[in-house]
Amino acid sequence: HEEALMLVAEDFNERAMRSVEWTREQLNSPDLDKTKRHKYWNYLDSLAKKREHRQGDLLFVHGSPRKPTHEYVFPKDSLDQAKIRSMFAKFDRFCFCGHSHIPGIYSETGKYGHPKNLNNGELDLRRFRKLLVNIGSVGQPRDHDTRACYVVIDGSKLMFRRVEYDYHATANKLREIKQLPTMLADR
Incomplete structure (x- = not known):
């Protein structure tokens, strides 16, 4: 998934593509401190290179x-x-x-x-x-x-x-993000 963020999303279905786009928007948000933004992108870049x-x-x-x-x-x-x-x-x-x-x-x-x-x-x-x-x-x-x-x-x-972990809390957080398909929370 890091590869899709850093490069191009190949063979991604529409739901996965929407998730990648939403994540990219969050990482490029002007509300995010510039230093943090660079740190996140550099980390993701390092993951994308490690196949x-x-x-x-x-x-x-x-x-x-x-x-x-x-x-x-x-x-x-x-x-x-x-x-x-x-x-x-x-x-x-x-x-x-x-x-x-x-x-x-x-x-x-x-x-x-x-x-x-x-x-x-x-x-x-x-x-x-x-x-x-x-x-x-x-x-x-x-x-x-x-x-x-x-x-x-x-x-x-x-x-x-x-x-055990609180998967309901995780699913609810996903449902709150209107740009993401609800099925991501329900699977």
Whole structure:
């Protein structure tokens, strides 16, 4: 999304485009202190330039290993062996993404697992040669569980964690912004 603000919004639907335009207006507001404005834009620019981050055998992307800023990874993709193979060819051991806001793990063989089906949301990473992990989202998870979702790695253990947050307050704040579609609050 930072890329859309800084450059051009490619393949954005109308609702997403309206959100980008509203955000751009807020960041360009004459009411915003010039120093703060430059600070925000510089920070967003730094994010837009970081399409991926590698740390050892870990790859971190927003979208997918194939298209780090644009492509979604959905549970149904586990049935598309060509997509699975091409995604897994892009990383050495573990890849973490989150664009779809749907948490889960994908194996090289195309199996998908939701965190609720894991032992207390935990997984022993030593059991896998390679793994693609969608960490979910700390804002508006899209797996019908309103709690924020994130992942912790401790040694060889991967743990999905859920935390309650006041999603009603967040949704209400979105509804108050008349320039934004209400569906952004209701999903």
